[in-house]
Amino acid sequence: MSSSSQRVTQHRLKGLLLKRFGMAAATYALIALVCAVALLNDLLPPPAGTGLLFGGLVALSQLGFFILFRTGKNLRFRDPSLTEAQILVALVWLTLLLAAFDQGRGSLLVIYPLIMLFGVFQLQPRVFVRCALLAFFGFAGLNLFEAYSLRLADPAVAILQISVLAVVLVWLSLFASYVQALRRRMRQRRFALQAHQDTLRGMMRQLEDLAATDELTGLFNRRHFLRLASRALEALEGGRHHGLALIDLDHFKRINDVHGHAAGDRVLQTFATVARACLRDGDILARYGGEEFVLLLPNTDCEQFAACCERLRDAFSRAEPMGVKVDDLSLSVGMTLLTLHDDLDEALHRADQALYQAKRSGRNRCTAAWEAVDA
Template identity: 70%
Template sequence: MTRSSQRTSQRTLQSLLLKRFGMAVASYVLVFVVCLVGGYNGLLTGTPVLYLLLIGVIVLSQALFFWLFVSARNLRFRDPSLTEAQVLVALTWLGALLSLLDEGRGTLLALYVLVMLFGVFQLRSRVFARCALFAFCSFSAINLYEAYTYTLGSPGLAAMQVFTLAVLLLWLCLFANYMQTMRQRMRQRRFALQAHQDTLRGMMRQLEDLVATDELTGLCNRRHFLHLATRALEELQPESRLGLALIDLDHFKRINDVHGHAAGDRVLQMFAGVARACLRDGDTIARYGGEEFVLLLPNADSDQVASCCERLREAFAQAEPIGIKVDNLSLSIGMTLMTSNDNLDDALQRADQALYQAKRGGRNRCAAAWEDSGA
């Protein structure tokens, strides 16, 4: 992954984490509204100073989290979302708030569910259970302290609240474990699907290569060549030219008759190797049919086309097939040029006529049809 993509990924992650942090802050605001309703109905105990102190500490803690996210220092932690830390801080402040309540304490037990749900999808099951245990212990400690100091209003009601909280937290732990299991399965299925997609893409590329390649020589086949030539002709600039040549191996039928078809196949393969060695990067050669081949030379003039074809003809005449001895190997070539206004069928017809002239002239030579191509 490049640095640019890493920075983009980090910005996306930070944006998502800031949105989640905004949801947490909104939850604090809702709890504050609930407390205002409780205070209006006389359910809150304690002095206003304690509530102001609690609000101040909460604001400072959230300001610290906000600074960590904005400064990107959260990325230094193992969990950049700081979900566990935010949940534990929220549970601490919730416990402090409940310690200031009496009759309304049971009603606000639902806030434990609100806090714990914040970590259902992010925390691992073991970490979630640890946070749930902290919530249960902190709430139980409040009731035990009040029982020890004889300030507990109703021991039966307190026991009921503790039991209810235990049931809620246990259910949340089971739900969180179920969600984590489902997420893990979905992740595994996604990876498996991606692997299948990669395999299918590889198979498609192999099929495309098979469709576009001549099996014997490894060169382009006729269909793929016509596709490439048509596209090259469509993209050709007015001032540029495309070289086109039809190549025929001389007396190839006699090679098959005298030495066998296996020898003929080796000669075709040898020609393919010679052609690859003689051509430039970007030049295209394809098996056009039988012992006939077709050559496409981009950005070439008549001299370049003629020089390339002569070099190919001489190299083939000097080559020797491996494992067999075939004398007097030669080929004939018909050449032409194409312009942006040209037609591929017409150009192939001109090259074929030039090839016919080369054969009539005694074979083992190159002939050209420049005059009709705008050369």
């Protein structure tokens, strides 16, 4: 992955984690609102020095998390979301808050599962259970401490509250385990689907290659060449030219008759190999039919194009097909230039006429039809 992609991914992750932190901060604000309601109804003692210190510590802890997320230092941790840390801190603050309540304590038990829900989709089952145990033993320890201090108002109610909390936490732990297992299955299926999609894309590329190439020579076929040439002609700018040539292997029928069709196939393959070595990466060569080939050279002129075709003709005349002894290999070329607003069929006709002239003039030569091209 490139550095720019990594920065984009980290920016998106940072924004997502800040939104999750915003949800946690909003939950703290709602709990503060509940405390205000309890304070107005005399269910919570007025905030003295200890209460103000408690509120300040809560705000300071959330400020610390905000700084971590804002500066990106949370990315140094194994879990950049810091979900477990946020849940543990929230459970500690909630347990300390419940110590200040007496009659309204049971109503605030619902905040325990509310805090735990933040980790259902993020925490591993064993980590979730660890947080659930902290919540349970924290609340149970609070009641045991009050019972030991003889400050527990109603032990029966306390036992009922502890039991309900235990049931809820066990259910949430099982649910979190189920959710994580479901996420693993979905992730595995997504990976499998991605692998199938990659396979299908590879098969599609193979089918496209088969549909676009000549099986014997590995060059483009006629249909694909016409498609590429049409695109190149549409993209042609004024004042520039594309070179277009029709190439015919001389006396190819005689090669088949004397040496057999296997030898003829080897000669066609030899031409394809020689042509690839002589042409640039952006040049387009295709088998036009039988022993005839078509060549398109983007952005060239008369001299460059003629030199390229002559180089190809000379290289083929010196080629030696592997496993076959064929003397006097040669080819004939008919050349023209494509110009802006030119018609591809007309240009092919010009090249064909030039090829016909090369054949009539004795073969093994390159003949041009420049006169039909605008200066």
